[in-house]
Amino acid sequence: MKMKNSRRIGIILPSEKYEKLSKKPDPDIKKMVSLYEKAAMKHNSSLCFFRIHDLKRGKKVIKGFVKANQGYKLRKVPIPPVIYKRIGHSRHDLPLLQSLRGEGKILFNFYKNNHKYNMWKIVKLNKFLAKHQPDTKMANKRTVREMLKKYKSLMIKPNRGEVGRGIMKIQQKASGKWCLYYKNNNKWKKKYFKNKLPKLLLNRIKKPHLVQETIDLAAYHGKPFDLRVSVQKNQLRKWQVSAIFVKVAKDGQFLTNMGQGATAYTLQQILKSHPSLTLEKIEKKIKTFAIKLAKHIASHKKNMADFGFDIGVSKQGIPYLIEVNHISDYPAFSIKNGKLLNREWKKVFTTPIDYACSFLS
Template sequence: MSSVIGILLDRKTYLGILRKQTGYEHIDYYNQAAVELGMIPFYMCLKHVKTKSALGLCFENQKYTLKRMPIPKVIHNRAMTLSPTSQQKLQAIAKISQVFNGQNRHDKLYIHRLLRASTESSAFLPHAMKYSRENLVKAMSRYVSFFVKPTNSSVGKGVLKVSVMPDQIWQVWWSNQLPRQLAEQQTIDFIDEKVNGQSYLIQETIPLSMYEGRPYDLRVSVQRGDKGQWGVTGIAGKVAADGRHVTNLAKGGEAVRCEKLFLNNGFDPVVKRKQVEEAALQIAESLSLQIPSISDVGMDMGIDHQGAIWLIEVNGRDQRYQYKHLNLNKTFYRTYETPMLYAKYLLSK
């Protein structure tokens, strides 16, 4: 069946389709886009995939049918494949199918190094280095404020913020706790204990623009579409909760329309949005030269007090729900339609 598009989901999401309990995934939008494009979505999870076929849910004639089908020629990966077993299985599928966004959890330090090598994209990067106790001491001598964050996690988990105060006292934010004030050696010991040998990086703090006294950044959805070219599908602002050091909605952040944030800071909303889009597209182009399957990402980007644009991190599996919070329903739908347009383009090649 040449019009079948595979959509690979986490097992929990896949099992929730018939119960309409799919968490952040708005499966109905995939179905709607597929019907409009004359395609048949076939939902799978790795557990039910064999060498050349998969048991999955086929959406056709407005209903789901459980059936075993050949591995589709094109697959949009929305599953988090972190274990070696799942990665091997995904690689095996990729040998007989075009899997886009195959690897969708990208090590932050690896992405930083790829972009640092690009003349055009490196301008958007804050200083960053691999975490070590020695590099922590260096950071404390160089920066007035910096983040220590896991290289391989999402939604703001495990992130520490460190800022210098008068008399060589350091303020450290950790988890949901109130910031603690520590002497230099106490700070080093505290952070080292939290890192506990895991893979972390140190990233200089961007002096983010503020909204109502709280820092904000932007989630920029950058996706390949109908001609295989990159485009920006949507931009949404994320404002940190009072006293918090991360803007993630999962950590109490608030979604605010980017135009409102730009106006609040005296930026021309049309000009600033265009600048953000151009930066995001440049970064996506740079990354896709090194990671060919990358095609659907959510970039966290910041704007400093002078209006300069910075890349904070790249999320390989954008959850997209910020548009739902903002009632940007057309944009929310387009974040599902665009990968399907790209899938149709790949099928036609």
């Protein structure tokens, strides 16, 4: 039976994931879309997968992948009435996305600015949440020097960036000297200095960067960890915590990004034998904190349906917001060789479809 377009949801994928749906699908992408499809079938709905640049202003149809008897086939279909965006966008895409909304399409995860410092300022507007952010400034020669006087360890990160690329760290050593940790040709390097800031650092912060105090993260077997907390709108159009992924840094490293070699665990795996942090207390604290964050940020960004918060937990069990991800790459955490690594992570794929289906006629 042919599915009516009024019951179809559009999913905008990154190009690399879209390409893996053609020919012989990548097993991890195949698993991801099968979870989406099963959720849609539950609501008597179907899906169409396409890229952001497949959309053309004024066009009523789109070429995208739809489920066929065997795998996924490219088909021309009317642009779906509800579109769930699973990719970031640039300012050049804004007129196109705005035109879709002007035509009456419902578009989720549409925003105008996801710069890290802008997010920090939004969160700072809430007195409670502001206490759970690291001290942060836009990086320049003056602000870096000011922060070095206040803290013994700092993080320098691009104002826009993903998977930990371009992040540097400055740490004071016992000798009183400072050490700048940075990556060059994918290898970590060190540069020591005392008073004069390294030229390499000054050159990098000519482009917009943040300078932040370093949160003394809790550790797992001596390796720092933080949490990716998925907060999504559900079928009742309420915010819920769909999953918590724990990202544990590689041996000898301080970055917990999956793209930098971190490993994903469940919170239960990490805290079951932790000497000072108990699962029940931390889980409740994190969920309450994450929901407050989502509600507050969504009051400033009306079209968001999905946040991936990077939340650090101090050694005293205090949660700190490290970063707000508008688009979270959940397959990187939860799927390997075509299999879901943990059943409790399934919700990050089914909840968006449940929410989107609540808008279908």
